[in-house]
Amino acid sequence: MKNIKKMNRLKHKLSRLKLFLSDFKPILLSHHPNCEKFSDHxxxxxxxxxxxxxxTFYPTIAVTILFSILFIDLTITNLVFIMVISNVFFLPLILNFLGLTKYKALKVFSKISIGIGVGLWLVAVLFLPFHIILKILFLLQVNFFVGVIAYIRANHIKKDCLKCEYHSDWENCPGMSEVVQKLYLHGFKKRKEKCHDNMEKKVQK
Structure with a gap:
């Protein structure tokens, strides 16, 4: 009986997860509001x-790691060199801080460069004979870089949305309203003022 209840709870959670992802379907792959202002993103x-x-970023990491393992002689000397040189590829982070990644070409260049840097760094950390604690610390450093990039991107999106005529009002923004309204309808987000019936009508339209 307990196993049946656990299975039912698991099925319910999985169905809710599926529904949650379906609510985000319009932006599930784009990760930006479905708006012309983010067309270059x-x-x-x-x-x-x-x-x-x-x-761009994650496939570049994967390709870099695969290429390094297949075509580079991973001796201690080479691994140390890889670890040192990987830092050079992080320099385009400056473009993110300066807001220059709003230009598509620079954005792509930045993601490729940083992806190569992360890939090389991971190869060096994983194959060099560091103590496990050091390996964890070095891997956390990568997590920090990725977090910084995500934070900068979120800020840029927020600034762009505030400049828009909808001023980040995603309930009414054509690029986000469909997602927000479905989240309200399915109980993933709590409504503040609008009633359920009005929201349901908008979703049906």
Missing amino acids: VYHIGKYKFCIGCF
């Missing part, structure tokens, strides 16, 4: 939009 492939940051 995404790749347009057919009817789909893909976030330039994520779909």
